[in-house]
Amino acid sequence: xxxxxxxxxxxxxxxxxxxxxxxxxxxxxxxxxxxxxxxxxxxxxxxxxxxxxxxxxxxxxxxxxxxxxxxxxxxxxxxxxxxxxxxxxxxxxxxxxxxxxxxxxxxxxxxxxxxxxxxxxxxxxxxxxxxxxxxxxxxxxxxxxxxxxxxxxxxxxxxxxxxxxxxxxxxxxxxxxxxxxxxxxxxxxxxxxxxxxxxxxxxxxxxxxxxxxxxxxxxxxxxxxxxxxxxxxxxxxxxxxxxxxxxxxxxxxxxxxxxxxxxxxxxxxxxxxxxxxxxxxxxxxxxxxxxxxxxxxxxxxxxxxxxxxxxxxxxxxxxxxxxxx
Ligand SMILES: C[S@@+](CC[C@H](N)C(=O)[O-])C[C@H]1O[C@@H](n2cnc3c(N)ncnc32)[C@H](O)[C@@H]1O
Numbered sequence: 001x002x003x004x005x006x007x008x009x010x011x012x013x014x015x016x017x018x019x020x021x022x023x024x025x026x027x028x029x030x031x032x033x034x035x036x037x038x039x040x041x042x043x044x045x046x047x048x049x050x051x052x053x054x055x056x057x058x059x060x061x062x063x064x065x066x067x068x069x070x071x072x073x074x075x076x077x078x079x080x081x082x083x084x085x086x087x088x089x090x091x092x093x094x095x096x097x098x099x100x101x102x103x104x105x106x107x108x109x110x111x112x113x114x115x116x117x118x119x120x121x122x123x124x125x126x127x128x129x130x131x132x133x134x135x136x137x138x139x140x141x142x143x144x145x146x147x148x149x150x151x152x153x154x155x156x157x158x159x160x161x162x163x164x165x166x167x168x169x170x171x172x173x174x175x176x177x178x179x180x181x182x183x184x185x186x187x188x189x190x191x192x193x194x195x196x197x198x199x200x201x202x203x204x205x206x207x208x209x210x211x212x213x214x215x216x217x218x219x220x221x222x223x224x225x226x227x228x229x230x231x232x233x234x235x236x237x238x239x240x241x242x243x244x245x246x247x248x249x250x251x252x253x254x255x256x257x258x259x260x261x262x263x264x265x266x267x268x269x270x271x272x273x274x275x276x277x278x279x280x281x282x283x284x285x286x287x288x289x290x291x292x293x294x295x296x297x298x299x300x301x302x303x304x305x306x307x308x309x310x311x312x313x314x315x316x317x318x319x320x321x322x323x324x325x
Contacts (some may be wrong), residue, residue: 060085065087066227
């Protein structure tokens with residue numbers, strides 16, 4: 001029994017860009033003993049959180065995850081740090097929106113490590129992996145009515161095409177959409193590996209043996225749509241930046257270009273000072289720079305890290321420091 005319990009909680013996710021997170025997400029003024037609050041907005045199995053707690057003995061950590069199952073795994077992993085952590089099973093948008101009403105302090109550091117974890121692919125049973133015979137669910141949190149199965153079987157041809165093309169950036173979107181529409185006429189598509197099979201057959205043979213499985217992008221698009229990930233990211237960044245203390249640092253690890261574009265744009269906009277036309281003699285907008293960008297180019301994983309953890313190959317970390325309230 002004890003052994004089974006241990007196996008159940010063995011982490012399956014490897015945290016990415018860990019050294020950069022440890023070194024960049026704290027102000028130089030904070031030494032490792034100083035007391036401060038850190039929010040891990042996407043706790044997952046708690047890989048980054050564990051390393052941060054170990055590295056900064058004075059740190060208090062609030063861990064947030066929309067997925068109650070993965071949060072339990074993090075709780076088990078972090079039980080050594082029981083007195084220094086608080087865990088919240090919430091969407092990060094709600095967490096940050098209500099932060100000021102609930103807590104008196106402000107965090108000195110916030111981390112977003114976007115998307116889903118290996119737990120979701122390997123253990124959740126919710127159809128995130130195209131290799132598994134699981135129901136096409138893909139919901140990571142509460143209050144979501146539409147599953148991936150609903151989308152696949154009810155969206156119009158045009159809606160499906162837009163979704164696969166837009167969120168998946170899939171150049172075979174037309175063929176894939178057509179195949180889905182044709183198959184679902186015969187019977188509803190309900191399983192992840194059935195959908196993967198349909199996609200496999202829909203694309204030309206030359207496309208089947210590339211660097212990624214031909215269903216990867218369609219599955220990514222479905223997950224993004226089911227969980228409304230891009231609007232949550234936009235809102236989450238805005239709310240998180242509001243609660244961050246002045247001098248505090250905000251870091252975001254993204255895994256695909258749509259997310260990275262949102263993060264980059266958010267940081268760039270707040271990095272601007274005066275936005276008056278250049279020929280105006282005096283500034284009228286009185287706009288002040290809200291943040292300092294600490295990573296001119298996003299940080300990416302080393303070849304060594306990618307060898308150890310291939311999922312890290314698309315990870316990009318951007319970090320900023322807040323300048324004004
Ligand atoms: C890449 S994993 C984080 C892995 C974690 N850093 C670790 O080292 O174990 C992302 C996590 O964020 C959660 N998540 C994704 N979007 C979320 C959102 N909008 N609000 C709260 N949690 C979210 C997912 O459930 C997942 O567990």
